[in-house]
Amino acid sequence: MSEQDFHQYGAPSRTGHHHPALIQSVSNDKEEIYQTVFDHSNDAIFVIDPVEDRIVDANPKASAMLGYSRAELLSLPVSAIHPNEMAVLQAFAQSVFDNGRGWTDELTCRTKLGNILPAEMSASSIQIASQNSLGQIVEGHLIIAMVRDITERRQAEAAERELALVEERNRLAREIHDSLAQSLTAIIWLLNASELTVKAGGDAALESLNKVRDLAKESLQEARRSVWDLRSGPLKGLSLVEALEQETAKTTGLNLGTAFNVTGKERVMPGGVESAVLRICQEGLANVLKHANASRVTVTVAYGKTGIELTVSDNGIGFDTEIPLQWDKDKGGFGLISMRERAQLLGGGLTVKSSLGNGTNVVAAIPVPPETGTTPEVNNAQG
Numbered sequence: 001m002s003e004q005d006f007h008q009y010g011a012p013s014r015t016g017h018h019h020p021a022l023i024q025s026v027s028n029d030k031e032e033i034y035q036t037v038f039d040h041s042n043d044a045i046f047v048i049d050p051v052e053d054r055i056v057d058a059n060p061k062a063s064a065m066l067g068y069s070r071a072e073l074l075s076l077p078v079s080a081i082h083p084n085e086m087a088v089l090q091a092f093a094q095s096v097f098d099n100g101r102g103w104t105d106e107l108t109c110r111t112k113l114g115n116i117l118p119a120e121m122s123a124s125s126i127q128i129a130s131q132n133s134l135g136q137i138v139e140g141h142l143i144i145a146m147v148r149d150i151t152e153r154r155q156a157e158a159a160e161r162e163l164a165l166v167e168e169r170n171r172l173a174r175e176i177h178d179s180l181a182q183s184l185t186a187i188i189w190l191l192n193a194s195e196l197t198v199k200a201g202g203d204a205a206l207e208s209l210n211k212v213r214d215l216a217k218e219s220l221q222e223a224r225r226s227v228w229d230l231r232s233g234p235l236k237g238l239s240l241v242e243a244l245e246q247e248t249a250k251t252t253g254l255n256l257g258t259a260f261n262v263t264g265k266e267r268v269m270p271g272g273v274e275s276a277v278l279r280i281c282q283e284g285l286a287n288v289l290k291h292a293n294a295s296r297v298t299v300t301v302a303y304g305k306t307g308i309e310l311t312v313s314d315n316g317i318g319f320d321t322e323i324p325l326q327w328d329k330d331k332g333g334f335g336l337i338s339m340r341e342r343a344q345l346l347g348g349g350l351t352v353k354s355s356l357g358n359g360t361n362v363v364a365a366i367p368v369p370p371e372t373g374t375t376p377e378v379n380n381a382q383g
Ligand SMILES: Nc1ncnc2c1ncn2[C@@H]1O[C@H](COP(=O)(O)OP(=O)(O)OP(=O)(O)O)[C@@H](O)[C@H]1O
Pocket: 287, 288, 290, 291, 292, 293, 314, 316, 317, 318, 319, 325, 331, 332, 333, 334, 335, 336, 337, 360
């Protein structure tokens, strides 16, 4: 990084301090440099001894975030910061220990004032050897956790959800206005107009009654269609197979051939399963377009007795699935995570098989008990 670049990133802060980190890092003392990094990190950093349930060290940002002095933090058990979350905390610590690292946004932090902050933490586990008071070398295990307050992000998400709800309500209002209210108005108008003919009796009266009945029937059908559309969410009234086929066909391009297969006996799945499968398929295909540089992608939906399986398989460049996914609010990286979450929320899972040069195979499997599905024919017949 050139001096020029540095100044771009390190423009004088609002507090008026000018790069204290730079001045100190001129030092040749490594320890001093690391200390400077630690002290000036914009994320809270905690060094934790999971066995003793103790905070061994915390940087100034950690103190600022939680409102405790460093000394106070070092005298607190980790559990004091995550009250009522011991199970999640232990599971997270265990996974960090098992995999050497981990990430979660499921934990919150309690500040000294008792506020609960939603947090995102990225942790790694390190092995250290130190000398005890007897001069013996002892091996210990520490967890380094970088913690970020995500209150603002959560608020933005809540606002977004609220907005989506408002939009949905408006859509319902429009739907009711456009279909039901208009049909009823027309029916009332026809009934008014029929009044005279009905008084006169005879064929003319029958005819106008028939007209009203036909209009009422049409309106009922319209209402049923609307309800179906609304219930079907992202499928927009299509069957799942139709929606998946359409999605696949849309992806076809100059250099990308697509294929779509259905195996097993098609049946209507619970609405949540169908929209999840469609969303997973959309993200899978988006990833192929964005990353794979493939010439062929195949989407297969397999109906089984005990569930449904969706496979998106491409012959592109592939990627290294060993590298943990990094989520970045600017760059994204949320697709695979959200595909997995969607499948997991429904009791299923996502398997990603990929390696450099060998294409990518993403399989979402969702269990659906055999009795829940009906065949599409039966379901549509009532409409
Ligand atoms: N079909 C694929 N072929 C090659 N690489 C892929 C494929 N699918 C995913 N990847 C790799 O996995 C990474 C993570 O994918 P993911 O969908 O989670 O994030 P993203 O597509 O980068 O961003 P976002 O989906 O949030 O817009 C991608 O950045 C890409 O490197």
